[in-house]
Amino acid sequence: MSTRVRVITTGGTIASRPDPNGAVSIAVSGHDVVGTVPAGVTVEIDEAMLVHSFNLTLDGVRHIAERVCAAVTEPGVDGVVVTHGTDTMEETAYFVDLVLGPDRTVVFTGAQRHAGEADGDGPRNLADALRVAAATAGRGLGAVIAMAGGVHAARHATKAHTVAMEAFDSPDHGPIGHVYGGRVRVTATPVRPAGFDLAELGGQAARVDIVPVYLGADGVHVAASLAAGARGIVLEALGAGNPTPGVLREVHACVAAGVPVLVTSRCRRGPAVPLYGRGGGADLADAGAVFADDLGAPKARLLLTAALSAEANPERALARLRPHLTS
Template identity: 65%
Template sequence: MSVSVLTTGGTIASLPSPDGDVRVAVHGAELVPGQAVRVHEVMLAHSFNLTRADVLRLARRILAELEDPAVEGVVVTHGTDTMEETAYLLDLVLPPASTVVLTGAQRHASAPDADGPRNLADALRVAADPRARGMGAVITMGGQIHAARYATKAHTLALEAFASPGQGPVGLVRGTHVDVRRPPARPDGFRLTELGDLEARVDIVPVFLDADGVQIAACRAAGARGLVVQALGTGNPTPGVLRELETCLREGIAVLVTSRCAQGPATPVYGAGGGADLAKAGAVFAGSLNAPKARLLLMAALAAEPHPAKALDRLRPHLGQYL
């Protein structure tokens, strides 16, 4: 049995350029010298430059690797900026018994305190550990294992960059020992073949003091088929945002409501223009699922079920664990 390593770039594969900025420069095989693993360079890019097409290409390559009975797990090296989104999309399409471990670095490869080598070694241990079977996609960095469904980048520079607000890590790596505390629950996902190119436009709209909803009108004009709202508190809009969202819902645009708070669920509590009125208009509340992941979930649901109501029904099982 073996572990495959798929590399995509990111800080773990970056070095300072002559003018001082940091750029991806280290090719896949150079990241794991002397390791008895299969290494495939899928791309060499900063994660802030990745597209949906890139992530879907990565997903197809991972599924191809997992079809090999000799492969017990896959490690993906990835930039940390969008790692949580890639991990979540992978988690939505991975087979039930699969294990994919994403890792990266907060320091470039030549930094005196480079964290990439340790993170990669930890990820390889997790991917090869029988207790990690069926965990789906996880992020391993800073000695912690985070489920893709809860992980978020919580610090721009700290070595322990990821957290799972309200949940905590599902495991730890201590030296050579992998401690899986509680495998994450995984509802039935989507088949990658259902998703096509994820072409449905879904936009994220923030809510803030006195927001008038002009961004929502612009998204509607741009052809959005779905909207994810980063609402106030438990999921409350402003009057202007509520008016625009009610128009969207009447026109058949699917709306998911998240909270801009770092912890706690979006849930319809308040009337008089609050989240309860959004729910009555047909918006669906996403609990503690954050906006970037809610966007991917809605995109996947709209790809699988083009009718908005059916798409919302398709994604509801994925929201239960966040309520």
């Protein structure tokens, strides 16, 4: 019996070819993206959009999530694959993971080489993604990324190389599975706390800004975000989660104004934890900032955005997201 897989296409390098000037541009329709289909799989195409992922907005990501959530609950659909540009794939996958039911799986994939290259990686990645979707139907893995033979949980996956075909890594965790010789092997099941229902997020997403911390940062960017109406701030802090004096001062102002601050690290490995006093992360915690463990800044932003969109009260929003701040 054939496994029915819905492929939701959104564009990206996997759907691109060079234009006459040599720039890589979206040019391949969803129906043309899908090439050889693994035996035992029946594919149907849903062309959601045709864009580079660096042009996506939160509204676009929500549109993809709506298509995914509709597909996974449609009778007769056994699995769902999303083709997506790699630049922001980890963010879209994580947002979908936050709104996907506990017994669902959706597989994201894409390419590092465009469709016009003879040795492009798109067809292999898509075939592997179809195999993963067919093999893990009902397994409750949530959103995963299948690229270059690896299967990565959405929470931990990050783009680790700009151009190499092994683009994604899961720092400190590793992949949860692999595809070898057409066979899928899943070795771990991600821990997925209760997420959010798309309907409760409303029409307008809460504004949450990411502010990087760097040598001598004076806090002006935190203050500018607060003045611009940000309802939450994600601090991409130094080391284990340390601010500069100017940033610490502005974090006090944010918390006093009822604007939650999540602290992440600009390091790729290791958690953000309040270790240091005398102006360090411990003082951020004392000011009321919340540490995001090993969740990177882009995903921490999406988590805080979802929580603040679902809950008008900052304390209730923080209560909703705290179960997600453990690795």
